[in-house]
Amino acid sequence: VDKLTDELSEIKLTQFAGCAGCAAKIAPDFLRGIISTLDIYKDNTVLSDSKGFEDAGVVKISDDKAIVMTTDFFPPVVDDPYFFGQIATANALSDIYAMGAVPKAALALVGFPATKLPKEVFEQIMKGCTDKLREAKVNLVGGHSIKNPEPFFGTAVFGECHPDDYWKNSTAKVTGDIILTKPLGTGILNTALKMGKLNESQIKKTYEIMASLNEKAANIARQFPIDAVTDVTGFGLIGHSSEVAKASNVGIKLFYDKLKFIDSFVEIFAKEGMIPGATSTNIRVYESDVLFPDGSQYKKNVLFDPQTSGGLLIFVPHEHSDELLQKLIDNGMIHAVKIGQTTKEHSGKIEVL
Numbered sequence: 001v002d003k004l005t006d007e008l009s010e011i012k013l014t015q016f017a018g019c020a021g022c023a024a025k026i027a028p029d030f031l032r033g034i035i036s037t038l039d040i041y042k043d044n045t046v047l048s049d050s051k052g053f054e055d056a057g058v059v060k061i062s063d064d065k066a067i068v069m070t071t072d073f074f075p076p077v078v079d080d081p082y083f084f085g086q087i088a089t090a091n092a093l094s095d096i097y098a099m100g101a102v103p104k105a106a107l108a109l110v111g112f113p114a115t116k117l118p119k120e121v122f123e124q125i126m127k128g129c130t131d132k133l134r135e136a137k138v139n140l141v142g143g144h145s146i147k148n149p150e151p152f153f154g155t156a157v158f159g160e161c162h163p164d165d166y167w168k169n170s171t172a173k174v175t176g177d178i179i180l181t182k183p184l185g186t187g188i189l190n191t192a193l194k195m196g197k198l199n200e201s202q203i204k205k206t207y208e209i210m211a212s213l214n215e216k217a218a219n220i221a222r223q224f225p226i227d228a229v230t231d232v233t234g235f236g237l238i239g240h241s242s243e244v245a246k247a248s249n250v251g252i253k254l255f256y257d258k259l260k261f262i263d264s265f266v267e268i269f270a271k272e273g274m275i276p277g278a279t280s281t282n283i284r285v286y287e288s289d290v291l292f293p294d295g296s297q298y299k300k301n302v303l304f305d306p307q308t309s310g311g312l313l314i315f316v317p318h319e320h321s322d323e324l325l326q327k328l329i330d331n332g333m334i335h336a337v338k339i340g341q342t343t344k345e346h347s348g349k350i351e352v353l
């Protein structure tokens with residue numbers, strides 16, 4: 001067993017990945033270009049945004065029940081296969097939580113280079129997945145796996161909600177507050193990790209933030225009258241904020257100094273340009289939506305950093321935001337913070353102050 005443990009710890013899973021994690025996402029403008037040409041069948045049971053940029057799809061199945069579906073998978077973001085399984089699973093569940101829905105069952109989606117990696121790596125990824133699903137009380141009911149030179153892992157998740165009662169990203173209202181529940185910096189830290197720049201405690205912190213479920217944050221938020229919610233993942237804080245601003249026709253003001261990072265080195269690495277490739281895609285696609293009086297490159301590197309399994313971005317009426325924030329913090333989301341406000345001015349745009 002010890003020999004096996006040694007061999008496993010020698011394997012650097014990220015070296016089998018062409019690009020890291022959500023950074024592997026195909027650019028949103030490329031996707032939009034294709035989706036807009038398709039003749040997609042949709043009857044009136046489909047409740048979610050027809051433009052396809054809602055966190056998950058919602059389909060009404062009866063007057064008091066709708067199903068919510070999503071999937072997410074990516075190549076290894078971390079070297080440890082057990083953590084990789086946990087992170088990919090938490091990340092896929094997050095889109096269900098971001099709709100205010102309850103996840104019920106999942107299917108595992110696996111790509112594995114069976115001739116290059118030992119089967120124990122596969123086992124550890126699946127163990128990470130099943131442990132995370134147990135924590136979330138979500139049933140694993142099947143899946144599909146293929147042999148693939150680049151490993152990948154994720155899940156397809158099915159959840160449920162009431163057809164008239166789930167969160168959208170198109171319903172933010174002006175003069176509300178914006179709360180982010182997890183600290184930022186996973187893209188930058190994963191890049192630094194690959195370059196051997198992180199110590200054990202920084203690695204542990206980063207892994208744990210990515211692997212933590214957005215379930216508790218969603219459950220607490222459901223006790224409040226929430227305007228809109230999304231989760232911050234591959235398009236970064238700006239990209240996902242921008243989707244809400246455009247869909248809801250509101251302006252967003254973000255206060256850079258309020259942002260919390262997983263580690264103080266996030267900004268240092270951002271200054272050194274230690275950023276994943278997807279940051280420049282995010283900047284290219286979303287920069288025109290941003291008013292950025294202090295356009296420092298390192299701040300852009302932070303704001304456009306693609307997040308893996310990031311926090312919920314909650315748009316809450318101003319009069320409830322203090323109480324919601326306090327409740328999040330009291331329940332262990334110690335990094336939760338008010339990072340901005342919605343405004344009437346600059347509709348569809350984000351102003352970074």
Ligand code: CO
Binds near residue numbers: 094098231232233
């Ligand atoms: Co999402």
Ligand code: CO
Binds near residue numbers: 071
């Ligand atoms: Co997603």
